[in-house]
Amino acid sequence: MEEVSNYKSIVIELDKEEYAIPVEVVGAIERMQHITRVPKTASFVKGVINLRGVVTPIIDLRERFGMSSIESTDSTRIIIVQMENFSVGFIVDAAYDVLDIPEESIEPAPKVIGTVDADYIEGVAKVGKRLIMLLQLDRVLSQESFVNAKGLEG
Amino acid sequence: MENNEYLEVFIEESKEHIQSLNDQLLILEKEPENMGTVGEIFRSAHTLKGMAATMGYQDLADLTHKMENVLDLVRNDQLKITTAIIDVIFQAVDQLEGMVLDIVDGGDGSSDVQGLVNKLQAIESKEDPESINTQEAPTTNEKTSPSIYGHFNQLDQFETAILDQSLESSHYNLEIKVKLNENCLLKAARVYMVFEVLEQVGEVIKSDPSVQELEEENFELEFHVLLVTKDTPEEVKKKILKVSEIEEVTVSVFDHHKQESISSTTESEAEDAGIENRTENKQQTDNKKKTTKAVTSKTIRVNIDRLDGLMNLFEELVIDRGRLEQISSSLKHAELQETVERMTRISGDLQNIILNMRMVPIEQVFNRFPRMVRQLSKDLGKKINLEIVGAETELDRTVIDEIGDPLVHLIRNALDHGVETPENRKANGKNEEGHLLLKAYHSGNHVFIEISDDGAGINRDKVVSKAIANKVITDEEASQLSDKQVYQLIMSSGFSTADVISDVSGRGVGLDVVKNTIESLGGSITIESEEGKGSLFSIQLPLTLSIISVLLVEVEKEKYAVPLSSIIETAIINKNDILNAHNKKVIDFRGKVVPLIDLKNVFEVPTEEEDDELYSVVIIRKGDKMAGLVVDTFIGQQEIVLKSLGDYLGNVFAISGATILGDGQVALIVDTNTLIN
Incomplete structure (x- = not known):
C-alpha cells in the first residue's frame, strides 16, 4: 500500500475512533442481520451469515481489537471483505463513505495506540482534524492471532 | 497458439x-x-x-x-x-x-x-x-497435401475396406462434385448444409479438400465428396440441390478399384455378390453407425464449476421462492398465489434437471477395471473372470471422482488376497477360474457398490492373531468380537494379512485409507466373508454430496441439521430413564446401552437453566457404535444443500458444513462421526 499516492478507503467507526479499510477489498456493506453462531470458534468470530447464497463468517472487530462489545444499533454495519481465498464480514459501529487519504498525510503507526496491539495498524493518517487508523487486514485476520483464542477447538 | x-x-x-x-x-x-x-x-x-x-x-x-x-x-x-x-x-x-x-x-x-x-x-x-x-x-x-493427388485416387486401406463393404451390402459409393454459386457469401455454411444432407442419407468417407479446409473456406468453388449411401445418385443429387446457392452437382458412381467413375449398371452384380455376406456386414455397418452417432450425438462438455455456479444461483432462487410463498399466503391474493404455485412447480422441475446434470454413470470408473484385472491376474498367475453389473448406475460427479482409488484398492485386494491360485482352487474343488463380481445399484437415497469374490474368504483366526500382534486389539477384546467386527479390523491402520507382502497389495496402508475415503464421502463399508467361499465388500454411498436429507433440530434458539443417513431413529425419553454409568449419562435403548451426548454442552449453547421432564433424543450411529443426541425439539426432515463454512473458519469441531434454510438463515450441519468416538 505504501506506493499508492492516494489511499482510497472506506472509513469505519469503532468505539468513537475511525479506521480505514482499503476500498478495493470491500465487497459489500450490509446491515446487521441474523448471525448463526458457530460453536467452538474464537470469541470474536460471531458466526456465519448467508450472503447471497455464500456462507460467510462474521468477525466482531470490537472484540477482535479487545474493546467491549455493544448491542447493535441502527448504524451498525457488516463490511464484507474479500480476501484472496475467502471472504469475511466485519461488524463495525458505523461505516462512512469513501475517503481519499493523501499519502503524505499517512504516518507509520505510533508504538503505542491506547490499549490496542499495534501490529494490525499499518499507519495513521491525519485528515483535517480527523485521525484515521489504517488497518492491515492480513494481520487482523492472521491465523496466529487467534490460534490462542481458538485453542478450544483442539 | x-x-x-x-x-x-x-x-x-x-x-x-x-x-x-x-x-x-x-x-x-x-x-x-x-x-x-x-x-x-x-x-x-x-x-x-x-x-x-x-x-x-x-x-x-x-x-x-x-x-x-x-x-x-x-x-x-x-x-x-x-x-x-x-x-x-x-x-x-x-x-x-x-x-x-x-x-x-x-x-x-x-x-x-x-x-x-x-x-x-x-x-x-x-x-x-x-x-x-x-x-x-x-x-x-x-x-501429402491433397492437391497432389486427384480427387480420390489414393485411399487408405481402411477407406477402401469401407467401400468394399458397402458394395457388398448393396450400398452405392458415390463421388459427388458440388459447385457453389459464385456469389455465395458463406461458403463454409453451405458446405456444412451439404454435409448435413449427405450425412442424413449416408456416410461421408472422404472429401477433397479435407473437411477442415472446407470449414476454413480454404477452397475455390468446387469440392468433392465420397459418399456411401443407399440412395440412388439421382436422389442424392436432388437432395443436395435443395441447399440454396449451389450452382451444380455432379453425382457419379465411384469405383475405387478402377479409380474411375463407371456406370451404375455394375451395381447389380455387386448386389448379388453381397447377399451372402449381408448379415455379417450389416452388423458391422450398424456398429459403425453407432460409433458415428456417438460422436455426433448432441452433447456438450460443461465445466463442473459452471454447473456448481448454476446450482448456487438456483439455490438462491429456491430461497426467494420460499419467501414468495410466505408472502403470497399472507396476502391471500388469488392470482399471486396461482403464479407462485406455478413458479414452484417449474423450479421443482428445474431442480431435478440441474441435479441430474451432475449425475454420471459409474461406468466411468468401472470401465478401467477389466484392463486392470487382466493385467493383475497375469502378474499374479491367477485366472479371473470379472463380471460387472449395473455400470449404468448414476452417481454425483464429485463422488465418482473420489471413488475410483478405493475401488482399485479393493479389487487389487480381492485378487491378491481373495482369489487363490488355480492349483489351490483345483485342490479345493473349485473352478480354476476365480469369479470377481463388481456390482452397483441404487437403493433409496444411496448407491451400493459391491465387490465380491469366490476366493478364500477371510480367516478369522489369522486376522485376530495379526491384530493382536500388531497391537490393534488386546487378547481379551479379541474373544468378544463378532465375526463382522473382526473383519472390520482388516481396515484398521497398520494391518495386512497377506503372508507375503506383494507388489499388488499388502503394505497394510491401503484398507484403512479406503475406509477413510469412503467415510469422508459420507458413506460406509461393510465386509462379509465365509472362509473358503469368498468375501463381499459392500460400499454404501450417498447419491449426491451436494444435497442431503437431514433432520432439523432445535437447541434453545439455534437450529442444527443432523444428516438422516446417520440417524437410526428419534425418541422421547423420560428423565427417569436416564442412567448413570461411570459418570456418563446413558439410556437403555432396545436392550443396548447408548451414551447420551447433550448438544447444548457440546456446542456451548447459551442456555437458560430449565430442566425438562422429557428429553428429545436423536439416536445416531457410526458403524456399530451408537449415541443419543439430546436436543430440544425436532423440527422435521428436509432436503438441504450442503455448503462449506469457507476457508477462513476451516475445520470446526463437530460441524461438517452449513446450509441455508428457507428463511435465509444459516443452519449448521452436525458431524455425527466426530461426536461418536
Missing part, C-alpha cells in the same frame, strides 16, 4: 479413444476372430493418430501409426491375433495413455516410443515383410 483451444477437446477425445481401445482389445482377446472389433480398434487408433498428428504430437502419432499397421494386418487376415500381440498392443495403449496424461499435465506428450515401435515393427514384419511397403502408402497419403 490456436491449438490451445482444441487441446481440451483433443484430450477428452483421446481419453475416450484410449478407453475404447482398451475395451475393444479385451473383447478381441476373448474373440480373436471378431473382425468387427478389429475394425473398431483400428478406427480408434486411426482417429487418435490423425488427432495427434494435427496437434503436433509426433511420438503419439508414430506409435499409433505402428499400432495401426499391425491392426491392419490382422484385419486383412495376414496376421493372427495372439496373446503376445495383444500384450504388445496393450503396452502401446498404456504408453499412449501416459503420453496423453503428460499432455494433460502440461507436458509435450513426448516419450521414448522406440522400444514399442520396434516391437510392433517386429510383429508386423515377422508375418509379412512385404506389408511394410504397402503400409507406407497411407502415411504418405496423410502427409
Whole structure:
C-alpha cells in the first residue's frame, strides 16, 4: 500500500475512533442481520451469515481489537471483505463513505495506540482534524492471532 | 497458439479413444476372430493418430501409426491375433495413455516410443515383410497435401475396406462434385448444409479438400465428396440441390478399384455378390453407425464449476421462492398465489434437471477395471473372470471422482488376497477360474457398490492373531468380537494379512485409507466373508454430496441439521430413564446401552437453566457404535444443500458444513462421526 499516492478507503467507526479499510477489498456493506453462531470458534468470530447464497463468517472487530462489545444499533454495519481465498464480514459501529487519504498525510503507526496491539495498524493518517487508523487486514485476520483464542477447538 | 483451444477437446477425445481401445482389445482377446472389433480398434487408433498428428504430437502419432499397421494386418487376415500381440498392443495403449496424461499435465506428450515401435515393427514384419511397403502408402497419403493427388485416387486401406463393404451390402459409393454459386457469401455454411444432407442419407468417407479446409473456406468453388449411401445418385443429387446457392452437382458412381467413375449398371452384380455376406456386414455397418452417432450425438462438455455456479444461483432462487410463498399466503391474493404455485412447480422441475446434470454413470470408473484385472491376474498367475453389473448406475460427479482409488484398492485386494491360485482352487474343488463380481445399484437415497469374490474368504483366526500382534486389539477384546467386527479390523491402520507382502497389495496402508475415503464421502463399508467361499465388500454411498436429507433440530434458539443417513431413529425419553454409568449419562435403548451426548454442552449453547421432564433424543450411529443426541425439539426432515463454512473458519469441531434454510438463515450441519468416538 505504501506506493499508492492516494489511499482510497472506506472509513469505519469503532468505539468513537475511525479506521480505514482499503476500498478495493470491500465487497459489500450490509446491515446487521441474523448471525448463526458457530460453536467452538474464537470469541470474536460471531458466526456465519448467508450472503447471497455464500456462507460467510462474521468477525466482531470490537472484540477482535479487545474493546467491549455493544448491542447493535441502527448504524451498525457488516463490511464484507474479500480476501484472496475467502471472504469475511466485519461488524463495525458505523461505516462512512469513501475517503481519499493523501499519502503524505499517512504516518507509520505510533508504538503505542491506547490499549490496542499495534501490529494490525499499518499507519495513521491525519485528515483535517480527523485521525484515521489504517488497518492491515492480513494481520487482523492472521491465523496466529487467534490460534490462542481458538485453542478450544483442539 | 490456436491449438490451445482444441487441446481440451483433443484430450477428452483421446481419453475416450484410449478407453475404447482398451475395451475393444479385451473383447478381441476373448474373440480373436471378431473382425468387427478389429475394425473398431483400428478406427480408434486411426482417429487418435490423425488427432495427434494435427496437434503436433509426433511420438503419439508414430506409435499409433505402428499400432495401426499391425491392426491392419490382422484385419486383412495376414496376421493372427495372439496373446503376445495383444500384450504388445496393450503396452502401446498404456504408453499412449501416459503420453496423453503428460499432455494433460502440461507436458509435450513426448516419450521414448522406440522400444514399442520396434516391437510392433517386429510383429508386423515377422508375418509379412512385404506389408511394410504397402503400409507406407497411407502415411504418405496423410502427409501429402491433397492437391497432389486427384480427387480420390489414393485411399487408405481402411477407406477402401469401407467401400468394399458397402458394395457388398448393396450400398452405392458415390463421388459427388458440388459447385457453389459464385456469389455465395458463406461458403463454409453451405458446405456444412451439404454435409448435413449427405450425412442424413449416408456416410461421408472422404472429401477433397479435407473437411477442415472446407470449414476454413480454404477452397475455390468446387469440392468433392465420397459418399456411401443407399440412395440412388439421382436422389442424392436432388437432395443436395435443395441447399440454396449451389450452382451444380455432379453425382457419379465411384469405383475405387478402377479409380474411375463407371456406370451404375455394375451395381447389380455387386448386389448379388453381397447377399451372402449381408448379415455379417450389416452388423458391422450398424456398429459403425453407432460409433458415428456417438460422436455426433448432441452433447456438450460443461465445466463442473459452471454447473456448481448454476446450482448456487438456483439455490438462491429456491430461497426467494420460499419467501414468495410466505408472502403470497399472507396476502391471500388469488392470482399471486396461482403464479407462485406455478413458479414452484417449474423450479421443482428445474431442480431435478440441474441435479441430474451432475449425475454420471459409474461406468466411468468401472470401465478401467477389466484392463486392470487382466493385467493383475497375469502378474499374479491367477485366472479371473470379472463380471460387472449395473455400470449404468448414476452417481454425483464429485463422488465418482473420489471413488475410483478405493475401488482399485479393493479389487487389487480381492485378487491378491481373495482369489487363490488355480492349483489351490483345483485342490479345493473349485473352478480354476476365480469369479470377481463388481456390482452397483441404487437403493433409496444411496448407491451400493459391491465387490465380491469366490476366493478364500477371510480367516478369522489369522486376522485376530495379526491384530493382536500388531497391537490393534488386546487378547481379551479379541474373544468378544463378532465375526463382522473382526473383519472390520482388516481396515484398521497398520494391518495386512497377506503372508507375503506383494507388489499388488499388502503394505497394510491401503484398507484403512479406503475406509477413510469412503467415510469422508459420507458413506460406509461393510465386509462379509465365509472362509473358503469368498468375501463381499459392500460400499454404501450417498447419491449426491451436494444435497442431503437431514433432520432439523432445535437447541434453545439455534437450529442444527443432523444428516438422516446417520440417524437410526428419534425418541422421547423420560428423565427417569436416564442412567448413570461411570459418570456418563446413558439410556437403555432396545436392550443396548447408548451414551447420551447433550448438544447444548457440546456446542456451548447459551442456555437458560430449565430442566425438562422429557428429553428429545436423536439416536445416531457410526458403524456399530451408537449415541443419543439430546436436543430440544425436532423440527422435521428436509432436503438441504450442503455448503462449506469457507476457508477462513476451516475445520470446526463437530460441524461438517452449513446450509441455508428457507428463511435465509444459516443452519449448521452436525458431524455425527466426530461426536461418536
